[in-house]
Amino acid sequence: MELLDIGQHCANPDCKRLDYLPTKCHYCKKVYCFDHSKPSEHNCNDAPSGDGERVPTCPLCGTPVPIVRGEDPNLRMEQHIAKGCHPPPATVSSKPFNSCSFNRCKERVAIRLTCSGCGKNYCIKHRLEPDHMCDKSKKGNKIMPSASELVTNESKPKSKPKPTSKPTVKKPKKSIKAWFKKIFK
Structure with missing residues (x-):
């Protein structure tokens, strides 16, 4: 019989199974069957301690x-x-610099959105001066509507203007040629 010479027996003393596709251990260089091929399966003494x-x-x-x-x-x-x-030290401020400075808003943004008027950081919702009631706009006594008010006002239907008796046409003060000459000197 020629088939008895093909394959190898498992090196595990409890197994000794004849395997036609044996696996060689990388650490102890012995041949094992599929069931005992891993170092943890055959209690390999040569395997490093942290293997797997x-x-x-x-x-x-x-x-x-x-x-x-x-x-x-x-x-x-x-x-x-x-x-x-030693745990890492806590941050100095309890409030991260990217959190919104608006009262009762807990939104955090990835990018700083600093107001040019008051210099504070705001979220996207409160980034405009009228939306966060900026100190600069209060000092100028300008009552500006917030962005949400502007959107609601634009969505309302507008009343049609009353037609006038004569449409007035304004004459241009300067001719187009003079304007182009001024631009492209």
Whole structure:
């Protein structure tokens, strides 16, 4: 029989199965069947300790905490915290600089939208001076409608103007030729 010479037996002492497509371990260089091909399946002593395992990171400081194979990661994490885990320092201001300065608005924007009048940062909804009741517009005694009022006013139907008896036509003060000569000197 020629088929008995094809394939190899599994190196695991409990298995010894004849496999026609055996797999060689990268670490111990022994041949195993498909069921025992992974280093964890055949308890490979030559495999590195972190093969296929993730290193946990500290939830307080964000640094990786290395563990030894077989060690409980929770115990190692508790030791790390007890030794003096240093969380990153908190920011100086409680309010981020990209949050809206308008009263009772909690919107945050990715880009600073600074008002040219008062110099404060606002969201897209309150970015215009009339919308956030800017100090500059109050000082000038200008009562300007907000953007939302402008939109509602434009959506209302407009009354038709009364026709006049004679349409007036204004004569241009300067001729077009004189205007072009002035522009393209």
